[in-house]
Structure formats: structure tokens, C-alpha cells
Amino acid sequence: MHLSDFILHETPGSYQYLADHSHLQLVAFCDAFKGNGKAMAWLLRTKNREWAATLKLALDEDYDARDWLLANEFSAFVYLAECIERFIRMYNTHDDIAPI
Numbered sequence: 001m002h003l004s005d006f007i008l009h010e011t012p013g014s015y016q017y018l019a020d021h022s023h024l025q026l027v028a029f030c031d032a033f034k035g036n037g038k039a040m041a042w043l044l045r046t047k048n049r050e051w052a053a054t055l056k057l058a059l060d061e062d063y064d065a066r067d068w069l070l071a072n073e074f075s076a077f078v079y080l081a082e083c084i085e086r087f088i089r090m091y092n093t094h095d096d097i098a099p100i
Helices: 003-009 014-020 024-033 037-045 049-060 063-071 075-092
Strands: none
Touching: 014 024, 024 037, 024 049, 037 049, 049 063, 049 075, 063 075
């Protein structure tokens, strides 16, 4: 299964798969990506700040979030944010797919 399945397509059973394998932060990440403010609040409240900061950087170009990730040695999450940004740009350029 790919992360895009969870984020975009809500493949049947995808959320349950993540929850069953103790990846609740990824469930919240996917929901927050879709605009669920409660999911973003959960990420922050449960000390999954690196996931929240990744979204802030990828979606809002929040460079304070980037600086926080780098200062806390989460450089892989900066790379993930860059990948998400590229994915969104690519996804939004296809005429046959609704933009994110």
C-alpha cells in the first residue's frame, strides 16, 4: 500500500490497516492533509509535532516549521514535505484529476 492510497483514495481498509499496525499518527496525518483540524490538533497534542510541522511546511510554506524540523533533527520530514509539495504540483497539473 502506498501513502497516496491513504491520503487521496481512501482505499477500503486503508485506515483500519494503519490503525491495526499502530500508525495512528499516519491516520491523523492523512486526515489533517485533507483539512481535518481535529487531526492536526491531535498530532500536536500527542507530541507528533514533526508530522504537523511537515504539513505546515508542505501545505502552508511555513518556514518556521521548516526551521523547527531542522533544529530538532527531523531533516527527513523536511524532505517528506518537499515530496508532498512536488506531488501536489504534479497532481494539480493533470486535467483528468480534481486538484488538491
